[in-house]
Amino acid sequence: xxxxxxxxxxxxxxxxxxxxxxxxxxxxxxxxxxxxxxxxxxxxxxxxxxxxxxxxxxxxxxxxxxxxxxxxxxxxxxxxxxxxxxxxxxxxxxxxxxxxxxxxxxxxxxxxxxxxxxxxxxxxxxxxxxxxxxxxxxxxxxxxxxxxxxxxxxxxxxxxxxxxxxxxxxxxxxxxxxxxx
Ligand SMILES: [Fe+2]
Numbered sequence: 709x710x711x712x713x714x715x716x717x718x719x720x721x722x723x724x725x726x727x728x729x730x731x732x733x734x735x736x737x738x739x740x741x742x743x744x745x746x747x748x749x750x751x752x753x754x755x756x757x758x759x760x761x762x763x764x765x766x767x768x769x770x771x772x773x774x775x776x777x778x779x780x781x782x783x784x785x786x787x788x789x790x791x792x793x794x795x796x797x798x799x800x801x802x803x804x805x806x807x808x809x810x811x812x813x814x815x816x817x818x819x820x821x822x823x824x825x826x827x828x829x830x831x832x833x834x835x836x837x838x839x840x841x842x843x844x845x846x847x848x849x850x851x852x853x854x855x856x857x858x859x860x861x862x863x864x865x866x867x868x869x870x871x872x873x874x875x876x877x878x879x880x881x882x883x884x885x886x887x888x889x
Contacts, residue, residue: 710757710795716764723787726771731831737763738887739833740824743872744817750875752815762799762821769800781805805861811871823868833884836865 711719720730740763744756769783785801788794799821806822827833829842840862848855869880878886 709792710755711761711765711791711793713760713764716761719765719768719787719791723768724771725768728830729767729770732828733764733767735828735831735833735887736766736821736824739763739827739883740821742883742886743820743824743876746876746878747815747820747872750877752875754815754817754820758795758799759817759820761793762796762803762817763824765793765796766800766803766821766825806864806868809864809868811867815872815875819868819872823865823872826862826865827880827883833887835880836862836869 720733725733737760741756741760744754744759747754748756765788766784767780768787769778769780772778773780773783781801781804784803785797788797788800799818802818803821803825806818809819826836826839829839834842840858843858844855848858873880
């Protein structure tokens with residue numbers, strides 16, 4: 709099933725989501741839902757409730773994984789399956805890295821949440837470049853192979869950005885004023 713907003717908030721409670729991660733998730737959801745609604749208006753066949761729930765739930769396992777070093781995307785997908793939320797398990801599981809991105813395929817709910825997450829640092833809307841800079845500083849540990857992996861993911865994210873915004877009447881930089889953040 710697809711959880712309602714209320715059910716997502718209850719699950720955040722149940723899985724001990726930290727306040728800052730909740731605030732991050734809510735901002736990611738605002739962006740993801742706006743993109744999904746706008747893409748639908750542009751003719752894409754996206755399911756808005758799925759995007760909203762997937763965005764709210766994308767970091768459901770992050771607080772639990774903070775100390776265990778487990779992969780919070782994979783763990784989050786597991787939590788979704790345990791709660792009969794198979795419709796959003798794939799979105800949660802691929803929110804860090806998309807598995808099979810295709811530039812020419814129809815826009816997917818996974819791509820929207822993956823992209824929206826990359827536009828939010830803590831609970832602030834930022835550009836992909838700013839988010840990349842933060843991740844390199846935070847997780848790169850001056851290790852070239854880690855930095856390259858992060859950069860590689862952002863090259864893909866820029867492709868997702870082009871794919872989404874090709875259909876939209878506003879530019880990536882227009883999100884701040886549309887969300888009112
Ligand atoms: Fe995450």
